[in-house]
Amino acid sequence: MFVIPAQGGNAEQSKPKLKNIDSRLRGNDNLWVCVTQCPSVLNSSFFMQLKEIGEFGLIDRIKNIVDTSSTELIVGIGDDAAAFRSSKDHLTLVTTDVLIEGVHFDFEYFTFQQLGWRALAVNLSDIAAMGGRAKYAVFSLGLPEKIQVESIEEFYRGVKELGDKFQTAVIGGDTTQSPDRLFISVTVVGEVEEEKLTLRSGARVGDAVFVTGTLGGAQAGLQILKSAMNKFPPRGGIKGGVSLTADLKRGVLIDKHLTPQPRINEARFLVQNFPIHAMIDISDGLASEVNHICQQSGVGVLLRAGDIPIDSATREAEDFFKEKPLNYALNGGEDFELLFTASEEVANELQKEFRDKFGFECSKIGAIKAPQDGVTLKTSDGKFVPILAKGYEHFGAE
Numbered sequence: 416m417f418v419i420p421a422q423g424g425n426a427e428q429s430k431p432k433l434k435n436i437d438s439r440l441r442g443n444d445n446l447w448v449c450v451t452q453c454p455s456v457l458n459s460s461f462f463m464q465l466k467e468i469g470e471f472g473l474i475d476r477i478k479n480i481v482d483t484s485s486t487e488l489i490v491g492i493g494d495d496a497a498a499f500r501s502s503k504d505h506l507t508l509v510t511t512d513v514l515i516e517g518v519h520f521d522f523e524y525f526t527f528q529q530l531g532w533r534a535l536a537v538n539l540s541d542i543a544a545m546g547g548r549a550k551y552a553v554f555s556l557g558l559p560e561k562i563q564v565e566s567i568e569e570f571y572r573g574v575k576e577l578g579d580k581f582q583t584a585v586i587g588g589d590t591t592q593s594p595d596r597l598f599i600s601v602t603v604v605g606e607v608e609e610e611k612l613t614l615r616s617g618a619r620v621g622d623a624v625f626v627t628g629t630l631g632g633a634q635a636g637l638q639i640l641k642s643a644m645n646k647f648p649p650r651g652g653i654k655g656g657v658s659l660t661a662d663l664k665r666g667v668l669i670d671k672h673l674t675p676q677p678r679i680n681e682a683r684f685l686v687q688n689f690p691i692h693a694m695i696d697i698s699d700g701l702a703s704e705v706n707h708i709c710q711q712s713g714v715g716v717l718l719r720a721g722d723i724p725i726d727s728a729t730r731e732a733e734d735f736f737k738e739k740p741l742n743y744a745l746n747g748g749e750d751f752e753l754l755f756t757a758s759e760e761v762a763n764e765l766q767k768e769f770r771d772k773f774g775f776e777c778s779k780i781g782a783i784k785a786p787q788d789g790v791t792l793k794t795s796d797g798k799f800v801p802i803l804a805k806g807y808e809h810f811g812a813e
Contacts, residue, residue: 531573547607557598634747
């Protein structure tokens with residue numbers, strides 16, 4: 416039964432004509448009561464639509480309902496993974512993600528093996544953002560009848576290929592029938608030393624802001640895959656999945672989208688050698704993720720557009736798609752690099768040791784500021800503009 420408060424004005428004029436009214440509340444102009452057999456009311460403007468609050472607004476409302484305190488629970492809803500105390504020195508990490516055909520992936524350009532890799536990679540990236548290492552994974556699949564057994568075997572070969580790379584074992588899951596499309600739910604369990612745990616909420620005023628690798632490549636790769644007029648035509652066509660060819664630049668961008676590299680080893684190196692204050696993985700775009708850190712840490716930030724790392728292949732894609740590479744970096748998402756903060760005092764040493772260890776850059780792109788300074792980008796022409804979270808968000812918040 417649903418109780419709907421009157422919206423003001425003349426209650427008799429505005430009340431819907433409902434048959435199933437609880438007799439105990441008849442005549443009360445402050446309440447309208449209807450049962451679930453009133454679909455027209457359930458779909459009416461009296462109820463909030465998901466698009467009004469968006470994905471993160473929905474998460475906040477769910478958290479208000481289910482959030483609970485526990486002496487073992489260290490981190491609940493609101494970070495890249497949950498964390499709870501499982502031993503004297505270690506915390507257990509748990510993260511989960513859903514991938515749905517037609518929303519998160521398309522078989523016009525994914526092979527099943529690439530999809531298996533990617534499904535595990537997005538969860539491993541969450542574990543990396545917490546400073547941890549992954550241990551076990553559970554996969555649940557909703558399978559339409561049209562999928563062949565051999566395709567599912569290819570999917571799990573992709574899972575195993577990445578899992579072996581990071582010592583992450585698949586230990587179970589579930590399968591069920593799906594009416595028309597593939598549905599994938601993945602849960603990964605990991606661990607981290609309690610003193611090495613990194614959250615979104617630890618940034619401090621004066622911290623330097625860093626990002627691993629380069630940004631925007633995954634979005635540029637997706638544009639190449641989706642474009643009917645692309646000037647990087649794959650040999651043999653896109654349909655059925657794309658493999659790297661002699662065209663290195665095209666291959667690098669496509670690979671960044673299809674088979675992202677979770678930064679678990681890089682995260683472990685950082686937390687074991689430097690005091691990392693806050694960290695998040697870049698799944699929804701730099702603009703969205705830096706806003707998450709600022710909101711949860713209660714700080715502001717100033718990023719420098721000229722220091723945001725964008726590789727030459729992504730810059731070259733601008734000629735074909737007429738999109739500024741900086742927009743790919745800020746709002747494209749799915750790069751799965753690490754965005755983190757640490758004291759300015761360790762910046763030079765951190766960058767040098769990171770480069771020596773992994774052979775690519777960890778770029779310093781800005782500084783944490785006081786909250787009143789806002790979340791700001793200094794453009795290449797010296798202007799200061801607010802950084803708005805325009806990355807991908809489910810339900811399209813208005």
